[in-house]
Amino acid sequence: MSAAHSQAVQFIVEGGNRLSGSIRPSGNKNAALPIVAAALCTEHPVTLENVPRIRDIETLVELVRSLGVAISWQERNTLHIHAKTVTPGELDRELSKKIRGSILLAGPLLGRCGRVTLPPPGGDVIGRRRLDTHFLALEQLGARYDLTDVIDMSAPKGLRGADVFLDEPSVTGTENAMMAAVLAQGTTVLRNAASEPHVQDLAHFLVALGGRIEGIGTNQLTIHGGTKLGSATHRIGPDHIEVGSFIGLAAVTKSEIRIERAGVEHLRSTLMGFERLGVDCRIEGEDLIVPGDQSLLVQSDLGGHVPTISDQPWPAFPADVMSIAIVTATQCHGMVMMHEKMFESRMFFVDKLIGMGARIVLCDPHRAIVSGPSRLRGTTLESPDIRAGMAMLLAALCAEGTSVINNVGQIERGYERIDERLNALGARIERVGDRRTP
Numbered sequence: 001m002s003a004a005h006s007q008a009v010q011f012i013v014e015g016g017n018r019l020s021g022s023i024r025p026s027g028n029k030n031a032a033l034p035i036v037a038a039a040l041c042t043e044h045p046v047t048l049e050n051v052p053r054i055r056d057i058e059t060l061v062e063l064v065r066s067l068g069v070a071i072s073w074q075e076r077n078t079l080h081i082h083a084k085t086v087t088p089g090e091l092d093r094e095l096s097k098k099i100r101g102s103i104l105l106a107g108p109l110l111g112r113c114g115r116v117t118l119p120p121p122g123g124d125v126i127g128r129r130r131l132d133t134h135f136l137a138l139e140q141l142g143a144r145y146d147l148t149d150v151i152d153m154s155a156p157k158g159l160r161g162a163d164v165f166l167d168e169p170s171v172t173g174t175e176n177a178m179m180a181a182v183l184a185q186g187t188t189v190l191r192n193a194a195s196e197p198h199v200q201d202l203a204h205f206l207v208a209l210g211g212r213i214e215g216i217g218t219n220q221l222t223i224h225g226g227t228k229l230g231s232a233t234h235r236i237g238p239d240h241i242e243v244g245s246f247i248g249l250a251a252v253t254k255s256e257i258r259i260e261r262a263g264v265e266h267l268r269s270t271l272m273g274f275e276r277l278g279v280d281c282r283i284e285g286e287d288l289i290v291p292g293d294q295s296l297l298v299q300s301d302l303g304g305h306v307p308t309i310s311d312q313p314w315p316a317f318p319a320d321v322m323s324i325a326i327v328t329a330t331q332c333h334g335m336v337m338m339h340e341k342m343f344e345s346r347m348f349f350v351d352k353l354i355g356m357g358a359r360i361v362l363c364d365p366h367r368a369i370v371s372g373p374s375r376l377r378g379t380t381l382e383s384p385d386i387r388a389g390m391a392m393l394l395a396a397l398c399a400e401g402t403s404v405i406n407n408v409g410q411i412e413r414g415y416e417r418i419d420e421r422l423n424a425l426g427a428r429i430e431r432v433g434d435r436r437t438p
């Protein structure tokens with residue numbers, strides 16, 4: 001699907017309907033991206049299950065195919081990859097620029113081929129997307145880089161283990177370093193590493209291939225490189241960001257929703273954030289139930305002070321759920337400070353919510369005060385990024401009247417068949433524009 005086409009897709013949303021029923025989260029986009037890239041670390045076949053069929057993954061599949069790797073969908077969400085040989089060459093500029101995940105080919109290609117040339121990656125335009133941590137780590141593992149035009153990296157003497165202190169716990173930076181370290185000779189220690197569920201999932205996949213990694217889930221990873229990698233079948237874990245989005249959806253539409261196989265072990269900080277908004281969920285086995293009769297009463301800090309919801313690297317409240325939490329806060333009784341600590345431009349979409357009737361003061365690019373509840377009115381909206389787009393969809397579903405959401409390609413970058421899945425719960429979303437692919 002071309003970018004121009006996907007931008008033309010609209011959702012026409014009829015707000016104000018109660019939803020009900022069960023929904024299952026897709027596989028985690030941010031786990032599937034590095035794991036597809038990591039399949040290039042081995043010359044043996046790999047089968048990946050529960051891969052979300054979303055635009056970002058389709059783009060990465062095309063990029064991987066352009067490297068001469070056999071890659072094909074076996075079923076709707078099962079991907080078969082066999083990187084028996086990998087042909088290094090400059091990665092396609094247009095495809096690379098579409099996704100942040102293209103940078104994740106750097107580690108595997110350096111390890112497998114000794115060099116990689118790729119244009120700067122894309123991804124959400126939500127502030128500066130620094131790559132310094134990637135280069136800092138890969139350089140210490142023996143890579144050289146030249147950033148004059150494109151990203152040009154080589155490891156003429158091969159990669160070798162090192163004791164690396166990351167300058168910040170970058171998610172994709174940690175993932176690239178981990179993949180390179182598995183292919184390096186000797187032992188690597190990654191300190192100040194990211195530990196998000198998707199970083200853990202990648203580590204488990206590398207272990208399934210035969211890699212030796214200690215400290216999975218902590219901020220210090222020890223990787224014994226140079227082991228012979230084989231083949232593996234791996235199931236991508238549920239997307240905890242999608243689960244957070246569905247919690248917000250249930251809360252703003254005052255609906256009871258069961259989120260099946262929600263990956264409940266990864267939800268503590270998310271649930272804590274929503275509890276601060278008066279949204280209480282119940283865990284039943286592997287499922288998460290969001291009851292329809294929420295208090296939606298903002299929980300003040302001790303002494304009656306205005307509470308804050310802020311994001312930080314894992315295990316804190318995830319940055320990618322912040323936009324959803326902001327929309328949820330517009331429907332809650334009380335005042336709350338939303339503090340986006342990680343990205344510089346993720347909060348600007350609140351002007352759209354203000355236009356719908358929300359009471360929000362954007363204090364600066366990182367902080368917004370939300371005072372609720374507000375009755376939202378349907379309007380025409382433009383989706384600036386994947387999470388703001390989803391947040392607007394939630395706002396449209398709880399607003400009075402009809403909304404039009406343009407640039408739906410942004411939402412479909414990360415949420416699989418979201419209109420169909422939410423309509424199955426009783427939502428009224430009409431997708432207008434080009435046909436969905438696939």
Ligand SMILES: CC(=O)N[C@H]1[C@@H](OP(=O)(O)OP(=O)(O)OC[C@H]2O[C@@H](n3ccc(=O)[nH]c3=O)[C@H](O)[C@@H]2O)O[C@H](CO)[C@@H](O)[C@@H]1O
Nearest residue numbers: 030100101128168169170171172173313319320341342343
């Ligand atoms: C493909 C993919 O996996 N994308 C995710 C990945 O992006 P990505 O790997 O690009 O994000 P990074 O973890 O590198 O950094 C995100 C932002 O947070 C800042 N930062 C990071 C660490 C820190 O301690 N303090 C701090 O302020 C960084 O400077 C940057 O501005 O992780 C982000 C943070 O979870 C998510 O939003 C993205 O969805």
Ligand SMILES: C=C(OP(=O)(O)O)C(=O)O
Nearest residue numbers: 100101123124320386387
């Ligand atoms: C920011 C995100 O994605 P990306 O890093 O791929 O742009 C996201 O998933 O919210």
